[in-house]
Amino acid sequence: MSDGRFNLFSFSGRMRILHLTWFAFFLSFFVWFNMAPLLGMMRETLGLSDQQVKALLILNVALTIPARIVVGMLVDHFGPRRMYSLLLAIGAFLCFAFAMADDYEQLALTRFLLGFVGAGFVIGIRMVSEWFPAKQVGVAEGIYGGWGNFGSAAAAMILPSVALMFGGDDGWRYAIALTGAIALVYSLVYFFSVSDTPKGSTYFKPRKTGAMEITSRGDYFLYLVMNLPMYGALALLAWKLGPDNLGMIGETATWLIYATLAGIYLFQAVRIHQINHHVFTEEVPEIERYKFKQVAVLDLAYLVTFGSELAVVSMLPLFFLDTFDLDPRLAGLLASGYAFMNLLARPGGGLFSDRFGRKRTLLILLGGLTAGYFLLGNITGTWPVWLAVVATMACSFFVQAGEGAVFAMVPLVKRRLTGQIAGMAGAYGNVGAVLFLTVLSFVSPQTFFFVIAGAALLVLVITALFLEEPRGHMAEILPDGTVQMIKVH
Template identity: 65%
Template sequence: MSNPDSFNLFSFTGKTKILHLSWIAFFISFVVWFNHAPLALAISESLGLTREELKTLLILNVALTIPARVIIGMLTDVYGPRKVYSGLLAVCSIPCFMYAMADDFTQAAIARFLLGTIGAGFVVGIRLVSEWFPARQLGTAEGIYGGWGNFGSAAAAMSLPTLALVFGGDDGWRYAIGLTGVISLLFSVVFYMNVTDTPKGSTYFRPKSVGAMEVTSKGDFALLLVMKIPMYAALALLTWKLSPNGVAMLSAEISTAIYVVLAAIYLFDSWKVWQVNKHIFSEPVPAIHQYQFKQVAVLNVLYFATFGSELAVISMLPLFFADTFELDPVMAGLVASAYAFMNLMSRPGGGLLSDKFGRKITLLVLTAGLAGGYYMMSIIDSSWPLVLAVVAAMACSFFVQAGEGAVFAAVPLIKRRLTGQIAGMTGAYGNVGAVFYLTVLSLVDYSTFFMVIAGTAVLGFFTLFMMEEPKGQIAEVMPDGSVTMIDVT
């Protein structure tokens, strides 16, 4: 019988098998999510897109991921990771095929918007991995899951242009993108056939209510409603970018209608939060069942600065290097890929450091490094040797991605049955950050853009002092009503 404390990464049994299947599922979801970026020029020529329309596709690609991560997180907590991840990979192959067959901008835009849903796959694996690994190994396992899966965007950048050339002709890009949809569809079956939600004999804890996150105090109730506002604000910002004030994809009337709908959904969302949590205003939650939502809020802010900046920087870094050092597009893309390449080791490294030295101190050090890294990026100019600029980008990238690993080393230790929802909200904040930073980029120069990210990292550093190191045990209620304690240290 294998030792439950062992962690052999080269095994394909037990918890390690689940880890490998999880990161492969996440890897495939990222390949599909970012399959358009490396083929952008070919797609643009084929469909006759303007530069503004191409930028609009980039914005649409991250739009639906914000609500999708929250919704998929809820579904994961209720139905389990096996069904949800398999279903997501299968269903999202459809807009992938739609994108491959698009004949004009409108068709491409609708498909790209729907494809943002696959970016929500990340939160499913966070819950699944947390079910299989003990707290002392959780940061490392979640880091490997996130880092190796995240590498899917870099893998797409490296392989899809070659695949398009192999298929050849004007439609080479269509076959390359269509192939990613086929892979997603096939792996959904592999995942469903080979994964269980928990180890044999373990209980999968589900939330008491669905439709909104549970909180355990009046102050947390108010904080939850406040923390939901930036997610709706990001969607409003996207609408503004698509309105006549931006790229004019949407008319003024449609834009106004979307603003009204977003406000209405926020009010409905707030009502659902009340429905799920109104009992806390009449009877206090027993201390053993309480958790602190401020822990979630702090991690949201940190993921805004880490993953939010990563998504934004990956989108603009080739252009930054091309403009600053007068490189051709191919060379600029190759140089910029060094930033994404760091994911393979940085994110698992952040999780490993978190396991070894503690969640809070690791986040403090990495967030300070993040602020310093982006300050360094802000002073890069054409007088720098290119090699030094690349080294600075890679050093910055280490702190960004290790910070992501450290954030999700803490997420599963807050409240087990809500892990999908907490991961969904924190993950959504990463996309909110991306929308915010990309909007800033459209208004300022590169140096100011990097300084804004550094500033938000400093803000994240100070919010960290409100975080408490996860320790001891958290209580969950078994189906028979008895209480079980789960170690978080």
């Protein structure tokens, strides 16, 4: 790889790191979405109500919101090798606990905790950005994200057959446990097979931990505002599970959750001020500055791209099952077409971003996403099944290419903060998932698709107005105080 070429079929140098890392992400998604294709079996054998099923779908993506923020900070400090290995190992044991659950409360708790595994995405973003130059980082991140995201499609295609192979009421349990066993083994493989940076390179760390570094007064207040939706999404989840809706938690517990979330937000606001109060008393040197509005727009773009993907992947097997009265295995296989596009679409979005410009590419893909979800909103049982599958895959191309375009730009904002920026954008993906899945619990699937289309149109306008194309170089300060310029365009 010393000649700078991008040889996808190589397994040496930076390409070796890419392949090992996308597979770690693949397994994290394989574990995270091992429930979706088995929900039909679980519903039948455990006698789950429709509202209980929908609650499990929301719980599956809830913890990932704070987990991605926390993991983003930890990966910037401790490095991706240790963090990915730890995350896969923890996820494995949570899988075993979910597989052994014998009542709905245990199912709900372990499913909520398994949302932690979804934070794995953030770790690989930092790893890939350390190993690839700016002119290749878009396609490299796209391959990492796209091929890793395919883990959800693999789960939809494989796990129903695995469960049926074991047979009986407990077939789904064996299928879930198997995904955990695979993740546990690979956590060791990854730890002993990678390094955080190429030999001789510096791993830049934030000067302070606990909150993102901000470089202007306006960005300080924007950062505080952009943290609110993440806590709002968790409050929405508590409301949905509370006495006025699913009744899974009591009124006292619901208000305790609200108070806890408010307290955590206030604590974080204090921490943000402790780390960034200097912006009110002194000018941040030009060489240190970056524009937080770039992060904010990318957060919103990821809300409607990855957020909608999470929501749709969670509900699509059941949507095909109920809309077209299909066999569970066939429904899972057809629904996997949505995530299947990750193999090409997300790398394609990164490649287009590298070649044709970051902002222009993202605008085009957001437009296609809006049209795609409007099309899905028109699917009914009168459609031919093949046409519904084609429409689903066409929409998913723009969704996942849009994700690739977002994360082609994330590593180019501020290198030493890449984990935290990726963590915040990733968390917004889960904010979108919680928001859209909550909407789904009240409306028909068709209306659900129309809501996503409307949200995507709004973000398209915001992106057009406020996102700026990265230009030139970004500066990072080496430990010895010297400045290193990193090309970003």
